[in-house]
Amino acid sequence: MKASELEYRKDLSLTPDIGQISFKDSRLILLDVNSLGILRESLISKLGVEQARSIMLQFGYQSGFSDYLQIKTNYTFDNEEELLISGFNLMEWEGLAKTVLTDVRFSHSRKELQISGHWLNSYEAEQHLIYHQENSEGVCWSFAGYVSGWCTAFLDTKVIAVERMCVGKGDAHCEWIAKPANEWGIEAHFIIDALKEF
Numbered sequence: 001m002k003a004s005e006l007e008y009r010k011d012l013s014l015t016p017d018i019g020q021i022s023f024k025d026s027r028l029i030l031l032d033v034n035s036l037g038i039l040r041e042s043l044i045s046k047l048g049v050e051q052a053r054s055i056m057l058q059f060g061y062q063s064g065f066s067d068y069l070q071i072k073t074n075y076t077f078d079n080e081e082e083l084l085i086s087g088f089n090l091m092e093w094e095g096l097a098k099t100v101l102t103d104v105r106f107s108h109s110r111k112e113l114q115i116s117g118h119w120l121n122s123y124e125a126e127q128h129l130i131y132h133q134e135n136s137e138g139v140c141w142s143f144a145g146y147v148s149g150w151c152t153a154f155l156d157t158k159v160i161a162v163e164r165m166c167v168g169k170g171d172a173h174c175e176w177i178a179k180p181a182n183e184w185g186i187e188a189h190f191i192i193d194a195l196k197e198f
């Protein structure tokens with residue numbers, strides 16, 4: 001199948017009689033984004049921006065990594081590229097953001113990968129802007145973590161996604177690029193540091 005044919009809702013099981021929602025053997029919950037925004041803001045106010053950013057990056061990374069394993073286990077794609085880009089379809093199904101990919105290149109055997117794209121309608125930027133109007137860096141921390149986790153699981157080597165433009169800092173859209181950790185310089189240092197134990 002192609003990534004665009006991913007019909008996530010068909011495999012969702014909503015069973016209110018037992019108080020559970022599942023996708024295959026993963027339990028999910030539905031959550032109002034405002035409550036996630038409050039949680040995020042509590043992390044920032046209690047721990048500071050750097051710690052909050054690390055936690056959100058790690059949260060996103062784990063989510064992307066485990067989503068990859070679920071999707072790889074449960075679906076058969078036409079080729080590896082369709083499997084790779086299905087993660088961005090999944091972000092849309094999960095209501096995180098709309099993704100427009102602008103570049104997809106990889107070689108499993110050489111452990112090479114470069115993917116770039118835009119996010120539109122990022123819930124994370126939307127929530128951040130409720131509390132903080134003046135930002136000098138990208139604020140879609142869990143999304144950068146998610147793409148890092150998804151691509152790391154795919155390539156079986158550490159991949160880091162960095163957001164270069166963000167609605168949260170006044171740009172028209174969020175723009176990011178992902179590539180192996182060892183190809184990044186100083187601009188990815190804080191993400192690499194936040195994810196070093198994963």
Ligand SMILES: [Zn+2]
Pocket residue numbers: 119122125138139140163165166167168173174175
């Ligand atoms: Zn953003």
